[in-house]
Every structure is written in structure tokens, then in C-alpha cells.
Amino acid sequence: MKFLIEVGARPAATQGLCRNILAFGILLIRSRDLSANMPPSTFHFPEQLRRNAPPPTAQRLQRAFCSTLPTATVHRQRRRILRGARQRVRTASTTWQQSANGDLQNMNVNMLGLATTFSLTLLASVAAPAPANAQANASATKGLPFEVKPVGTFNSPWAMAFLPNGNMLVTQKEGTLILFDPASGSRRTVSGTPAVSSKGQGALMDVVPAPDFAASKLLYFSYSEAASGADTRVVLATATFDQAGGALKDTKVIFRGNDASTGGHYSGRIAFSPDGKYLFFTSGDRQLFDPAQDPKSTLGKVLRLNLDGTPAAGNPLAAKGFHAGVWSYGHRNLLGIAFDRQGRLWEMEMGPRHGDEINLIKPALNYGWPKASNGSHYDGRDIPDHAPGDGFEAPKVSWNPAISPGGLAYYDADLFPKWKNSLFITGLSGKSLDRIALDGENASKVDHWDMGERIRAVRTGPDGALWLLEDGSRGRLLMLTPKK
Ligand SMILES: [Ca+2]
Numbered sequence: 128m129k130f131l132i133e134v135g136a137r138p139a140a141t142q143g144l145c146r147n148i149l150a151f152g153i154l155l156i157r158s159r160d161l162s163a164n165m166p167p168s169t170f171h172f173p174e175q176l177r178r179n180a181p182p183p184t185a186q187r188l189q190r191a192f193c194s195t196l197p198t199a200t201v202h203r204q205r206r207r208i209l210r211g212a213r214q215r216v217r218t219a220s221t222t223w224q225q226s227a228n229g230d231l232q233n234m235n236v237n238m239l240g241l242a243t244t245f246s247l248t249l250l251a252s253v254a255a256p257a258p259a260n261a262q263a264n265a266s267a268t269k270g271l272p273f274e275v276k277p278v279g280t281f282n283s284p285w286a287m288a289f290l291p292n293g294n295m296l297v298t299q300k301e302g303t304l305i306l307f308d309p310a311s312g313s314r315r316t317v318s319g320t321p322a323v324s325s326k327g328q329g330a331l332m333d334v335v336p337a338p339d340f341a342a343s344k345l346l347y348f349s350y351s352e353a354a355s356g357a358d359t360r361v362v363l364a365t366a367t368f369d370q371a372g373g374a375l376k377d378t379k380v381i382f383r384g385n386d387a388s389t390g391g392h393y394s395g396r397i398a399f400s401p402d403g404k405y406l407f408f409t410s411g412d413r414q415l416f417d418p419a420q421d422p423k424s425t426l427g428k429v430l431r432l433n434l435d436g437t438p439a440a441g442n443p444l445a446a447k448g449f450h451a452g453v454w455s456y457g458h459r460n461l462l463g464i465a466f467d468r469q470g471r472l473w474e475m476e477m478g479p480r481h482g483d484e485i486n487l488i489k490p491a492l493n494y495g496w497p498k499a500s501n502g503s504h505y506d507g508r509d510i511p512d513h514a515p516g517d518g519f520e521a522p523k524v525s526w527n528p529a530i531s532p533g534g535l536a537y538y539d540a541d542l543f544p545k546w547k548n549s550l551f552i553t554g555l556s557g558k559s560l561d562r563i564a565l566d567g568e569n570a571s572k573v574d575h576w577d578m579g580e581r582i583r584a585v586r587t588g589p590d591g592a593l594w595l596l597e598d599g600s601r602g603r604l605l606m607l608t609p610k611k
Pocket of ligand 1: 500501502503509510511512513
């Protein structure tokens with residue numbers, strides 16, 4: 128499918144298109160220094176922008192744009208676009224290909240033409256702010272078999288957790304932690320959060336109350352931390368939560384990934400074993416591929432740790448020379464982890480091109496990345512599919528085309544009786560919610576709902592409602608309850 132980029136009189140109406148142009152525009156602007164080394168007409172859109180990054184905000188774009196072009200040019204163009212917003216701008220030499228599920232694939236660009244289009248699009252976007260998701264997808268949720276109630280809006284939310292009194296904690300990508308009361312809508316920013324490197328896929332990521340939170344007030348959370356130079360690490364930390372004061376206290380880093388990288392794929396999901404004695408932490412491959420198979424690296428692994436962050440005794444691969452924390456390996460970007468009612472550990476990971484997975488995690492097993500995947504590399508090179516006898520544990524469920532999953536939750540509550548013993552998985556590029564029915568060690572896709580927006584996170588609430596967080600700078604918190 129090919130589109131001609133057209134930007135002009137009604138930026139709101141072409142918002143989705145504009146966002147894609149803008150995302151690419153950032154890349155283009157940032158890549159100006161590299162352009163001499165780029166192939167003349169085609170290159171691959173980087174995965175982190177294409178699949179994980181929230182739609183760029185006008186502010187970020189303006190910053191990226193203004194830091195690159197002379198200010199006078201910006202002002203001149205701003206005046207022009209504000210004055211002539213109704214004038215249609217058409218860049219006939221700029222085309223790109225878009226796959227059926229909305230992912231940008233390869234692009235053929237006339238760079239000068241795109242730069243022009245980008246600047247005009249940017250200024251049009253600044254002049255006419257994007258509508259809230261509420262307006263954009265009001266009709267998209269109409270046909271769903273459950274009620275969808277928007278409860279709040281957050282700035283690029285990443286994860287959420289419920290506290291015993293019904294309040295919630297919501298992490299936001301840039302590093303803020305919000306204490307939110309879904310009943311009243313009141314909120315406050317929690318003080319005492321650590322410095323987060325939020326560039327690229329970096330974020331204040333997961334937050335999970337300790338199994339004994341009611342007594343200890345201890346929170347576990349993960350984030351990306353600046354290392355040396357442009358490198359960053361995934362970090363697991365604890366803090367005591369003073370809920371009345373809205374503050375984190377005694378923050379301690381209890382685990383750091385042992386390899387740093389400039390890439391994304393932090394993962395950083397936290398789950399406690401049903402007996403509350405162990406902490407399972409997901410550590411992504413940081414877009415470095417091979418460390419997922421490296422016994423000494425913590426990257427591309429599910430780790431089993433003590434509650435103080437040290438490797439748990441008895442981990443299955445320690446005697447074979449692996450890092451002592453490793454529980455399973457050969458993983459890519461593990462963005463969800465959850466125990467079912469029988470204590471099985473389920474994991475979701477964003478795969479490469481068309482290889483998103485749900486795995487049943489068992490100790491010592493190798494899940495294959497980057498040697499086996501039902502997907503392929505973004506540049507089109509194949510990766511051998513999982514096959515019997517290849518020595519790699521195959522996913523229980525995989526997606527082709529990809530949905531670019533953001534979050535995973537286990538559901539076993541009474542409010543939706545038909546949903547008991549299910550996994551829920553959210554789609555970013557898929558703009559979707561999927562239900563996976565579990566039956567012992569088997570898992571099968573049963574429901575796929577179009578939610579109309581990129582969905583970052585999912586959690587089961589204390590009353591059995593299912594809660595979703597949309598992605599992006601105006602991402603809504605949604606409560607799903609049965610239709611009346
Ligand atoms: Ca493959």
C-alpha cells in the first residue's frame with residue numbers, strides 16, 4: 128500500500144498520518160549528519176520509533192526541530208504556515224509504504240522534500256494541537272463486548288499498580304510516579320524518584336508493591352539509568368512508600384544489568400513468586416542480540432532473585448557457568464510476566480518483525496533468541512522458525528503479523544466469569560487487547576479486540592475490573608467492566 132504525503136488545511140483530520148511523518152521527521156533531522164552515509168533512497172525505520180516510541184509530542188518535535196535549523200527559518204516558516212494554513216502543501220516526490228497493520232516499513236524518500244513537509248507539518252501541528260484520544264477513538268470502542276470507562280489521563284504512562292486502599296501508582300515514561308485515586312480522580316506526583324534516562328525506549332518502567340506491602344510499605348520498581356557515555360542500564364530498585372506524604376524514601380538500587388548499551392529493549396518487568404519468597408525480573412537483550420545466549424550476561428534473561436536483589440540460591444544454570452541469577456535465557460524484549468493460579472510462570476515478549484510471543488517459562492530452558500524466532504529480522508533476513516528438536520523452547524502463542532505487545536496480565540477474578548484463567552496482552556502497533564485462554568500448559572488465542580489506540584499496559588484490578596493504559600502523551604486509563 129502506498130500513500131502520498133499530503134499536509135495542509137486540516138491537520139487534525141490527518142493526525143495519524145502526521146504523527147508518522149513527524150516521527151520520521153525527528154529521525155531525519157537527527158540523521159542529517161549521517162545522511163551522507165545513507166543509501167540514496169531507502170533505509171529502515173528504526174524499531175524503537177516504529178514500534179515502541181509513543182507518538183511524539185509537539186514540544187519534543189519542536190525541540191528537535193529548532194535545535195537543528197536556524198531559528199530565523201523556524202520563525203519564517205511558522206509565520207507562513209499560520210498565515211497560510213489553508214494552503215495545501217503537497218510533496219509529490221515523497222512516498223512511503225505502510226503495511227496493512229499500520230507499521231511503517233521501508234521508505235523511499237526525497238529527503239529534501241520530506242524535510243520541507245516535516246517542517247510544515249510540525250508547525251501545523253503546533254498551531255493545531257492534537258485532539259485527546261477520547262475524541263479520536265470515541266467510536267472505536269462502541270462495538271466492544273464490555274463497558275469502557277475512561278478514568279484519567281497520563282503523560283506517556285508505562286505501568287500501573289494497585290495499592291491495598293484502592294489507590295493506584297502509575298509510572299510515566301519521563302520518570303515521574305503518580306499516586307492516583309481512581310474513585311475521585313485526585314492525583315499527586317510522588318517525590319523521591321531517582322534520575323531516569325528516558326531517551327529512546329528508556330522510562331520509569333514497572334512498579335509492583337512487595338508481597339508484604341501492607342506491613343512493609345515497600346515498592347519494587349524498574350527504570351533505565353545513565354551509565355557511561357551514551358550507554359544506559361536496566362535497574363531494579365526498592366523504596367519505602369510514604370503514602371500520606373506522597374514520597375519514596377530509602378530508595379535502593381538492588382540490581383543492575385551487567386551490560387550497558389545504547390539500545391532499547393530494557394524489559395524490566397517484575398513478578399513475585401506465589402509464595403512471596405522470590406522475585407522474577409525480566410532483562411531484555413538491549414538490542415544487542417547475542418547476549419541473550421551468553422551465559423555470563425544478564426541480558427535476554429528471566430532472572431530469579433531474592434527479595435534483596437541478589438541471585439536466588441538453587442538457580443538452575445549457576446553450576447553450568449551462567450550468571451547466578453539466570454532462570455531462563457534466549458529472550459528478546461520481555462514486556463510481561465505473570466504467574467497463573469497454579470504457579471506457572473507466563474512471559475510475553477515483543478519479537479522481531481512478526482514474532483511476538485507468549486512463553487511458558489521453565490527453569491534452565493533456552494527460548495531461542497536470536498537463533499530461532501517465528502518472526503524475521505527487520506531488514507528482511509529470515510530467522511529460523513521454532514521447530515521440534517532444534518533445542519529451543521517454542522512459544523505457546525505467537526503473532527504474525529505482529530501486534531507489538533506492551534503489557535501482560537493474568538485474569539482469574541469473578542467479575543468476568545468467562546475470562547477466568549486467561550492472559551490479557553495489549554497491542555501497541557496492534558492497538559488491541561487480546562485474550563489468551565489457558566488450559567494447563569496450553570494457551571490459545573480466543574479474543575482480539577480493536578481498541579482504537581496503542582495500549583501500553585494491562586492490570587487486573589482488586590474488584591475484578593480489567594484496567595488498561597493507553598500509550599502516548601495523553602494516554603488514558605480505562606476501566607473495563609461487564610456490559611450492563
Ligand atoms: Ca522466522
